[in-house]
Amino acid sequence: MFLNSIKQFSTIVQNHVNVNHILSQSVKSIQVRNYAARKGTRDRKAKKKVKAEVVKVGFVPHNQRNKLKLLAQREPLKFDDSWKRNPTDDVYVAKYYKWVVYPFAEAVKCHQETHSPEMYNKPNANLHVTIELNMQGEKKTRFVDNFTSVVKVPYNFDHGEERTIVVFSKNPDEQNEAITAGATLSGGSDLIKQIQNGDVSLQDFQYCIAHPNILPELVQLRGLMKKKFPNPKMGTLDVNLGKVVDKFLNGVKYQAVKDDYEKEFGCIKTVIGSLDMDIKHLEENFSVLINDVNSMKPRRPGTFIDRCILWSPPSQEVLKVDHAVFLKELNSKGSQNVFEKQEDYDKEEEEEKGERVAL
Amino acid sequence: MWKSIIKPLNIVNKAFLSPTENVVHQQLRTTYVLKRKTPPRLHKKNSDPKPLRSRHYVYELVKNEELEKKANINVILTTYVEGLGNKGEKVSVKPKYAYQDLLLPGLAVYESPENVEKYKDFMTNPMSDVEAHSSPTAMLTVRSLSGIMLSVVMNKDTHWSLKPWHIKVSFRKCGYIVPEHAIIMPEQEIKGPNMDLENREFFVTVKINNKETVPVRCRIHHWSTEVKDRIPYASEFWKEKVEPIFDEHSSVLNSIPHKAELKK
Numbered sequence: 001m002f003l004n005s006i007k008q009f010s011t012i013v014q015n016h017v018n019v020n021h022i023l024s025q026s027v028k029s030i031q032v033r034n035y036a037a038r039k040g041t042r043d044r045k046a047k048k049k050v051k052a053e054v055v056k057v058g059f060v061p062h063n064q065r066n067k068l069k070l071l072a073q074r075e076p077l078k079f080d081d082s083w084k085r086n087p088t089d090d091v092y093v094a095k096y097y098k099w100v101v102y103p104f105a106e107a108v109k110c111h112q113e114t115h116s117p118e119m120y121n122k123p124n125a126n127l128h129v130t131i132e133l134n135m136q137g138e139k140k141t142r143f144v145d146n147f148t149s150v151v152k153v154p155y156n157f158d159h160g161e162e163r164t165i166v167v168f169s170k171n172p173d174e175q176n177e178a179i180t181a182g183a184t185l186s187g188g189s190d191l192i193k194q195i196q197n198g199d200v201s202l203q204d205f206q207y208c209i210a211h212p213n214i215l216p217e218l219v220q221l222r223g224l225m226k227k228k229f230p231n232p233k234m235g236t237l238d239v240n241l242g243k244v245v246d247k248f249l250n251g252v253k254y255q256a257v258k259d260d261y262e263k264e265f266g267c268i269k270t271v272i273g274s275l276d277m278d279i280k281h282l283e284e285n286f287s288v289l290i291n292d293v294n295s296m297k298p299r300r301p302g303t304f305i306d307r308c309i310l311w312s313p314p315s316q317e318v319l320k321v322d323h324a325v326f327l328k329e330l331n332s333k334g335s336q337n338v339f340e341k342q343e344d345y346d347k348e349e350e351e352e353k354g355e356r357v358a359l
Numbered sequence: 360m361w362k363s364i365i366k367p368l369n370i371v372n373k374a375f376l377s378p379t380e381n382v383v384h385q386q387l388r389t390t391y392v393l394k395r396k397t398p399p400r401l402h403k404k405n406s407d408p409k410p411l412r413s414r415h416y417v418y419e420l421v422k423n424e425e426l427e428k429k430a431n432i433n434v435i436l437t438t439y440v441e442g443l444g445n446k447g448e449k450v451s452v453k454p455k456y457a458y459q460d461l462l463l464p465g466l467a468v469y470e471s472p473e474n475v476e477k478y479k480d481f482m483t484n485p486m487s488d489v490e491a492h493s494s495p496t497a498m499l500t501v502r503s504l505s506g507i508m509l510s511v512v513m514n515k516d517t518h519w520s521l522k523p524w525h526i527k528v529s530f531r532k533c534g535y536i537v538p539e540h541a542i543i544m545p546e547q548e549i550k551g552p553n554m555d556l557e558n559r560e561f562f563v564t565v566k567i568n569n570k571e572t573v574p575v576r577c578r579i580h581h582w583s584t585e586v587k588d589r590i591p592y593a594s595e596f597w598k599e600k601v602e603p604i605f606d607e608h609s610s611v612l613n614s615i616p617h618k619a620e621l622k623k
Binding site: 119122 | 493496512516532536538567569582
């Protein structure tokens with residue numbers, strides 16, 4: 001009814017007169033625009049509106065909801081007792097002072113004492129080492145990735161693990177050499193075919209080692225091997241197969257693991273020998289391991305290895321050892337190298353920048 | 360009659376005994392360094408300064424002396440204070456600790472020229488009238504050692520006779536650094552494995568800095584490498600009182616406070 005009356009009214013009023021002027025306030029709400037909107041207005045407005053994506057979160061158990069909050073409250077894993085005082089007396093309560101830093105030989109002797117036949121009676125117990133790392137990369141927000149490696153130590157020991165190794169080579173002599181060194185299986189193109197057929201499973205082997213002469217044929221197995229595929233960086237692609245097999249069979253295996261929350265804290269736990277070995281042999285094993293770990297140090301000033309702890313179950317004692325002594329040679333050179341490298345790095349960066357500007 | 364006497368007495372009481380006003384005679388820190396949020400405008404030459412507006416009275420705090428960290432003060436100890444030093448020693452401590460725990464109880468005096476002169480002799484000759492301790496922390500260690508019960512875990516299967524290094528290792532295992540030369544063993548030899556000695560007490564004497572001695576309560580426990588041969592674990596064995604291995608030790612062991620008593 002009402003609209004009809006408006007229509008009638010507008011027919012009465014002449015066309016050139018604006019209807020809105022005459023109509024009352026309530027009628028103005030149905031305003032009609034007689035001119036076009038500017039081009040692209042709607043598109044612009046649509047672009048401005050950013051759709052907030054609703055991320056669906058599944059059910060989180062109540063005890064895990066404030067996990068980050070709880071982790072933030074946690075005491076930092078990085079050990080720091082620099083605020084504690086040095087002991088002055090010959091007898092003292094250890095917890096009120098800085099940790100005792102034993103020379104390596106003395107720490108081993110301490111463990112040998114606790115494991116002597118008169119006390120724990122386990123003189124052949126394994127000697128474990130915990131290496132705490134500062135995983136800080138070249139920049140504050142960058143961190144060293146988790147890394148795994150096997151080090152050849154000068155004095156072998158029984159690590160108690162069963163390590164299975166498969167070796168590929170075209171030369172039958174080299175295959176035999178690998179087998180005598182202790183490889184589980186070795187072969188050439190036949191073995192590759194067997195693996196492709198499914199007669200031999202790669203799942204049964206922890207390490208795959210290859211001679212460069214068989215590499216073109218081995219490429220077919222890349223999909224099956226995935227990360228195990230031999231490469232020179234890991235040391236699994238080598239000419240001297242006997243040595244490599246020996247390294248992977250008897251070497252010290254270690255894995256540096258970063259903490260999920262405290263990213264700059266990394267930790268390695270491994271075995272370097274048994275307590276009944278000669279202390280000097282243990283020391284050399286330790287030295288080799290430490291230097292191998294330190295080779296992963298990123299190009300930044302400061303130390304990579306924070307602390308080394310020797311422990312040996314069933315005793316619960318943990319003894320901090322002075323590892324810096326073993327790094328000394330590498331350190332004095334390394335620190336220089338680090339600066340040189342740093343400088344090179346800066347130069348490279350500058351050059352890069354320069355190129356960009358030129359472009 | 361009594362009322363007439365008590366009334367004037369009350370007045371006297373009020374006048375003399377109760378303080379008329381509560382005066383704090385202590386030094387107060389009331390210094391605040393402030394800065395005007397809006398600096399006042401400059402005035403013209405040869406004319407009166409412009410009146411300050413209300414915005415010129417809004418200030419920003421630059422420094423609050425109350426919140427500043429106060430410097431350490433030097434005091435001279437009048438007695439041996441555990442963890443600090445001997446009599447006559449000059450120590451630098453936090454002011455609040457100095458006032459509350461040293462100056463007020465009379466354990467120390469201010470380092471004034473008079474006091475320095477007065478306690479000079481103690482510095483040069485600490486043995487003058489009281490026995491001096493070998494180090495400030497020696498007595499703390501003595502207190503800690505006298506409260507523990509040292510478990511000496513020995514093997515159940517191989518023969519042994521107790522030596523100082525066994526005690527040293529046992530100490531190290533429970534967080535005490537005690538070198539062998541500081542351990543005085545009981546006169547009689549203790550040999551094992553002997554199940555009669557299991558969970559029985561004896562004491563060793565520890566000599567700190569070759570001066571302070573403290574008897575430490577020890578207990579023998581037998582341990583086997585094979586899990587099946589081990590003695591079943593007794594819960595809270597340290598709370599039970601047991602017989603000493605040697606009767607001569609009982610008097611000393613009774614004089615050491617027992618764990619169970621310490622808890623109370």
